[in-house]
């Protein structure tokens with residue numbers, strides 16, 4: 001990391017996201033030596049009036065989760081890096097105090113270079129983003145004459161539709177320049193999502209095949225085997241399309257479908273992603289299936305007559321030379337039969353099949369993002385033995401087997417490190433965000449107005465049967481085995 005003081009300020013420090021994701025990610029970075037310089041300090045900020053030790057006690061359980069006790073020394077050293085400041089999100093006193101604390105630490109630690117870097121992580125609901133950003137801008141910016149920076153990390157949801165997202169972008173954009181704003185979509189930090197560009201553009205196999213002549217459909221699927229679990233209030237306002245599809249799955253779609261960027265520079269990659277989003281044609285209503293699991297409205301924070309989907313399958317179509325006619329099927333659901341996220345690229349049938357093996361299934365390449373990261377290809381081979389018969393088999397790259405002993409970093413860990421390094425490749429640019437909302441806003445408004453009713457499905461099932469029927473109509477052929 002560059003030299004100079006680094007202050008990481010976690011706003012919303014006593015909240016769920018900070019406890020479960022932000023602090024554990026910072027701790028993992030610390031353990032790997034990234035935050036061990038004496039010039040790094042962490043500040044928690046929130047409204048709750050608690051002491052430094054109270055905050056430390058609140059997060060310690062999340063830090064040691066899954067971590068062997070031999071790391072307990074690291075835990076206590078890490079906790080000593082954290083101080084807590086309490087204050088509101090829209091009045092100056094708290095932010096003045098925060099600035100005083102950060103400046104005092106900077107003076108104490110100032111490095112030879114004397115520059116100071118301030119990273120503000122907003123683990124907060126978006127309703128307070130504008131006021132918090134204004135307070136940071138007015139009272140907490142890096143003031144060193146010797147260089148450094150101030151950066152802001154924001155979490156989704158960035159708005160609820162095109163207008164609200166644009167409004168939020170404008171408000172934040174008036175205070176900070178785009179290179180200072182890091183919009184996190186944590187799917188972009190997942191190992192196999194980061195592998196997509198390498199897989200597609202560093203392998204001769206895929207280059208000539210990755211198009212409408214060979215690929216019949218692409219599915220990007222997210223399943224969870226639990227419901228909204230205490231987040232009903234938040235979830236009901238957003239629904240599965242805003243929670244998962246419009247951001248996480250659409251980002252994955254961009255990386256699967258984009259053209260090769262001219263270089264690996266973040267801006268060049270993001271340019272190509274925007275082009276894909278801008279080529280998506282309006283969603284047809286008959287290519288959408290919505291579901292809501294039975295019992296969803298039992299949550300006291302969810303209204304009894306809620307129309308919010310907890311499941312959706314939506315087909316997107318990209319109008320360009322590479323993808324015309326190929327359905328991109330985005331599917332996400334809560335309370336389903338398994339927890340899995342994967343990309344499934346299904347190829348067309350082999351023309352003039354002499355083995356009569358097509359019924360066994362088509363060629364597929366599957367990229368399993370989680371759990372148990374893997375890339376596998378389904379192909380037809382001769383059934384071993386005396387007969388000339390065929391069978392579907394797999395070429396399988398299972399990460400746990402192939403890369404034994406290698407720890408795959410958590411998405412948040414990687415993304416926070418990127419923000420410190422100033423690499424925006426895996427963050428969502430403003431024009432990307434706009435294009436993503438343009439795709440889904442008409443559908444979302446239709447749902448909000450009650451023009452679509454989700455079908456009920458049983459928790460622990462595959463979701464509504466209509467979704468499988470839609471897949472079939474889109475030409476997807478169910479395959480066996482994996």
Ligand code: BG6
Nearest residue numbers: 156186224243244248341370411
């Ligand atoms: C979050 C959603 O963005 O992603 C949650 O708000 C969802 O509803 C979570 O559970 C899934 O993330 P992961 O990394 O567990 O797939």
